[in-house]
Amino acid sequence: MKKDYSILIGGQAGQGSRRAGLIIAKLFNQLGYRIFIYDDYQSLIKGGHNFSKIRVSEKQVLSQRLKIDFLLALDKKTIEKHKNDLADNGIIIYNSDKIKEKQGIGVPIETTVRELGGISIMANTALISAFAKIIGVERKILEKVLKKEIKKGIDLNLKIARKTYNETKNLIKIDKVEKQILPLLSGNEAISLGMIKADLDLYIAYPMTPATGILHYLVSHQKYFNISACQFENEISVINTAIGGAFAGARTAVGTSGGGFALMVEALSLAAQSETPILIIESQRMSPASGVPTCTAQSDLLFTLTAGHGDFLRFVIAPGDAEQSFFWAGKALNLCWKYQTPSILLVDKEISESTFSFNKNLLENIKYEKPLLWHKEKEYKRYRITKNGISPLAFPGQKNIVSKANSYEHDEFGITVDDEKAVEKMQLKRLRKFQSMREEVEKLKAVEVYGNKTSEKAIVAWGSTIGPVKEIVEELNIKLIQPIIVEPFPEKQMKKALKGVKKLISVELNALGQMEKVLNCYGIKPNERILKYNGRPFLPEELREKISKIL
Amino acid sequence: MKKNNTGLNTYCENTWCPGCGNFGILQAFKQAIISLEKKGMPRENVVVVSGIGCNSKITDYLNLNSFTSLHGRPITSAQGIKLANINLKVIVFSGDGGSYNEGISHLIHAAKRNNDITVLVSDNRNFALTTGQFTATSPKGFKGVSSPEGNIETPFNPLEIILSSKATFIARGYSAKIEHLENLIIEGIKHKGFSFIEILQPCVSFFNNYQFYQERVYELKKHDFTSLKEAQEKIKEWDYIDETKKIPIGIFYKIKKPTYEEAVLNRLNLSKKEKQVNLKKALNDHL
Numbered sequence: 001m002k003k004d005y006s007i008l009i010g011g012q013a014g015q016g017s018r019r020a021g022l023i024i025a026k027l028f029n030q031l032g033y034r035i036f037i038y039d040d041y042q043s044l045i046k047g048g049h050n051f052s053k054i055r056v057s058e059k060q061v062l063s064q065r066l067k068i069d070f071l072l073a074l075d076k077k078t079i080e081k082h083k084n085d086l087a088d089n090g091i092i093i094y095n096s097d098k099i100k101e102k103q104g105i106g107v108p109i110e111t112t113v114r115e116l117g118g119i120s121i122m123a124n125t126a127l128i129s130a131f132a133k134i135i136g137v138e139r140k141i142l143e144k145v146l147k148k149e150i151k152k153g154i155d156l157n158l159k160i161a162r163k164t165y166n167e168t169k170n171l172i173k174i175d176k177v178e179k180q181i182l183p184l185l186s187g188n189e190a191i192s193l194g195m196i197k198a199d200l201d202l203y204i205a206y207p208m209t210p211a212t213g214i215l216h217y218l219v220s221h222q223k224y225f226n227i228s229a230c231q232f233e234n235e236i237s238v239i240n241t242a243i244g245g246a247f248a249g250a251r252t253a254v255g256t257s258g259g260g261f262a263l264m265v266e267a268l269s270l271a272a273q274s275e276t277p278i279l280i281i282e283s284q285r286m287s288p289a290s291g292v293p294t295c296t297a298q299s300d301l302l303f304t305l306t307a308g309h310g311d312f313l314r315f316v317i318a319p320g321d322a323e324q325s326f327f328w329a330g331k332a333l334n335l336c337w338k339y340q341t342p343s344i345l346l347v348d349k350e351i352s353e354s355t356f357s358f359n360k361n362l363l364e365n366i367k368y369e370k371p372l373l374w375h376k377e378k379e380y381k382r383y384r385i386t387k388n389g390i391s392p393l394a395f396p397g398q399k400n401i402v403s404k405a406n407s408y409e410h411d412e413f414g415i416t417v418d419d420e421k422a423v424e425k426m427q428l429k430r431l432r433k434f435q436s437m438r439e440e441v442e443k444l445k446a447v448e449v450y451g452n453k454t455s456e457k458a459i460v461a462w463g464s465t466i467g468p469v470k471e472i473v474e475e476l477n478i479k480l481i482q483p484i485i486v487e488p489f490p491e492k493q494m495k496k497a498l499k500g501v502k503k504l505i506s507v508e509l510n511a512l513g514q515m516e517k518v519l520n521c522y523g524i525k526p527n528e529r530i531l532k533y534n535g536r537p538f539l540p541e542e543l544r545e546k547i548s549k550i551l
Numbered sequence: 552m553k554k555n556n557t558g559l560n561t562y563c564e565n566t567w568c569p570g571c572g573n574f575g576i577l578q579a580f581k582q583a584i585i586s587l588e589k590k591g592m593p594r595e596n597v598v599v600v601s602g603i604g605c606n607s608k609i610t611d612y613l614n615l616n617s618f619t620s621l622h623g624r625p626i627t628s629a630q631g632i633k634l635a636n637i638n639l640k641v642i643v644f645s646g647d648g649g650s651y652n653e654g655i656s657h658l659i660h661a662a663k664r665n666n667d668i669t670v671l672v673s674d675n676r677n678f679a680l681t682t683g684q685f686t687a688t689s690p691k692g693f694k695g696v697s698s699p700e701g702n703i704e705t706p707f708n709p710l711e712i713i714l715s716s717k718a719t720f721i722a723r724g725y726s727a728k729i730e731h732l733e734n735l736i737i738e739g740i741k742h743k744g745f746s747f748i749e750i751l752q753p754c755v756s757f758f759n760n761y762q763f764y765q766e767r768v769y770e771l772k773k774h775d776f777t778s779l780k781e782a783q784e785k786i787k788e789w790d791y792i793d794e795t796k797k798i799p800i801g802i803f804y805k806i807k808k809p810t811y812e813e814a815v816l817n818r819l820n821l822s823k824k825e826k827q828v829n830l831k832k833a834l835n836d837h838l
């Protein structure tokens with residue numbers, strides 16, 4: 001039997017289902033499974049309905065599945081909402097103190113906690129322990145994970161765990177997988193590590209879901225990583241402060257979602273004009289305006305490509321999972337500095353807040369790449385005219401230099417100009433730089449191809465959507481093409497990837513087909529499109545049905 | 552200023568109107584830099600930051616490290632520069648339009664954080680570079696191109712706002728009193744923390760209140776700079792409205808408080824670059 005299970009744990013906000021979901025994932029992690037956790041929650045602090053769906057598999061997985069093998073309910077609503085998605089042999093395990101249910105296994109988790117003198121949040125420990133016993137996880141593994149994950153009141157938690165474990169009957173035996181145990185990272189954590197590997201100095205943000213996790217992670221690891229992570233009064237301050245820091249030599253990044261990015265756009269243009277390196281993480285959520293703030297979408301692609309007044313090029317890079325996000329966050333920071341340009345790492349809620357198994361060996365793929373620095377060869381001019389359009393960098397505080405950056409059009413030294421020759425000269429310098437950026441993209445692996453590479457039928461998908469699509473292309477024996485760098489567009493690599501393709505289906509999480517519009521600009525015309533715009537990611541099952549119909 | 556032996560001038564043509572108050576501010580600033588240099592401040596550590604407006608052209612006229620930022624945003628650029636390198640002396644040149652209108656949130660929050668930067672606001676009480684519209688400090692009744700019938704808004708007193716925002720150095724200068732202003736700028740740059748100097752600056756083209764200031768401006772006598780109460784009283788002597796009142800210039804308030812940069816950087820150890828070493832250890836938390 002294929003080792004691939006889905007566990008759903010749900011409850012009200014404040015009941016701790018998300019944390020419990022992570023602990024369950026770590027139990028399976030100890031058994032050698034690969035993990036993907038999808039978190040579904042609402043924009044509220046108490047009440048409502050939150051759930052985590054934990055997919056565990058012997059193979060790497062990047063998507064949830066529709067059917068649930070184990071439904072763990074802290075409250076009644078969880079059963080009501082998800083009962084219909086239970087797989088044929090699925091098991092319901094529920095809080096019998098709150099729920100009267102005929103089907104499944106009731107566990108008196110609240111009573112146990114009360115009897116042992118615990119607090120209500122510890123009911124999660126009881127539910128996890130009951131689940132562990134039911135599926136045959138050894139007690140020592142359960143206790144090892146609990147000890148690692150629970151810092152407060154661990155002795156009491158272990159008491160609760162032991163009592164529940166002893167009093168629950170074992171039903172089945174989940175097999176171990178003979179694989180190396182991998183760290184579990186959210187996309188936001190992977191992005192953070194990528195930036196750290198590329199020598200990030202300063203991260204600045206204003207809280208905005210789903211990017212806030214980056215701020216939390218970096219602030220709490222400042223000492224580990226030897227960086228500064230700060231929160232400022234609004235996104236306008238955030239990006240302008242970051243640009244100031246980069247001008248003075250610090251490798252800086254900011255993170256936000258669509259609405260916050262909208263506020264940053266004026267300064268995006270400043271970064272381009274002043275040629276200041278700045279990495280912007282844009283984690284998309286369901287828009288327009290305040291939209292559905294805790295739900296996902298891929299609807300800021302065209303916005304990030306065109307944001308900012310005036311003519312300028314920026315890198316827009318859209319990785320599809322945690323491992324890609326790690327790599328491209330680091331690479332993007334290096335690219336910012338190599339080309340003295342703003343870059344945007346475009347992810348979404350599904351990447352930022354989902355949890356993935358992460359291959360540690362990938363860490364070596366990113367390191368600090370030294371930018372072009374001034375070596376006292378000639379008098380320092382911030383905007384020295386060069387062949388490839390890139391001017392050597394020096395920073396305030398260095399002896400014998402005056403570094404002048406300017407948001408106005410400027411001469412080589414950085415003094416404001418408006419005469420036609422001087423204006424054109426500097427525009428030409430930047431145009432040469434843009435050409436260098438275009439050439440760089442073709443040297444990188446800007447397009448990934450999966451599945452049957454010789455198939456005449458192909459899906460084009462980007463960002464987090466590759467997760468569910470990857471599973472389906474393998475089943476249907478067709479090709480998946482993923483453009484990762486979208487600006488400058490990797491025309492040559494896309495042409496190569498599309499060679500021999502007769503039927504192309506575009507799949508994305510937005511209402512207007514934004515990637516399709518981009519492809520159209522380069523003469524690529526998908527024959528069909530599958531769009532979804534209800535704030536939820538695609539499920540492999542629904543994609544299989546839709547794609548099969550078209551093929 | 553014709554003599555250029557200070558090395559502080561650039562080849563950029565000065566385009567301020569003849570008689571503009573900004574000339575006095577530029578002169579006072581250059582003198583302040585030379586004076587501070589004599590006391591040991593390396594010139595390469597000075598960074599001037601400006602935004603958009605007549606006064607912000609000053610970055611082009613100074614042969615110093617500079618960042619010419621967006622309208623209303625130079626304070627944010629400056630705080631980033633300081634965070635990146637705490638050895639730098641970062642001085643912001645802004646106008647009333649930039650700091651009291653477009654970017655007032657940054658002014659308030661930088662003061663609250665006590666970012667270790669110096670902010671000089673040339674307050675000519677109108678948007679001059681866009682030909683004379685009203686700003687937050689334009690008097691009620693000010694007739695400009697966007698208020699031909701007279702400004703219907705009442706101005707605020709920026710010093711009151713900055714005091715309530717917890718700035719640790721607050722002063723007012725006057726562009727026609729160059730030496731006095733020079734000393735304020737020196738004190739402001741020397742101050743550890745957020746130093747704020749409002750500079751009254753007549754605008755010869757759109758709001759020439761030179762005579763008005765000449766008749767009313769007086770220099771504050773020595774007083775207890777650390778007294779909030781005294782600062783409040785003196786700041787409220789003139790409210791930017793009442794024409795019968797005298798206008799005090801000088802230092803109103805000056806206290807010691809840890810700077811934002813100290814608080815941020817003390818948590819770290821940026822002098823030693825050991826960034827990569829703990830990454831694998833960090834990953835172990837995720838197993």
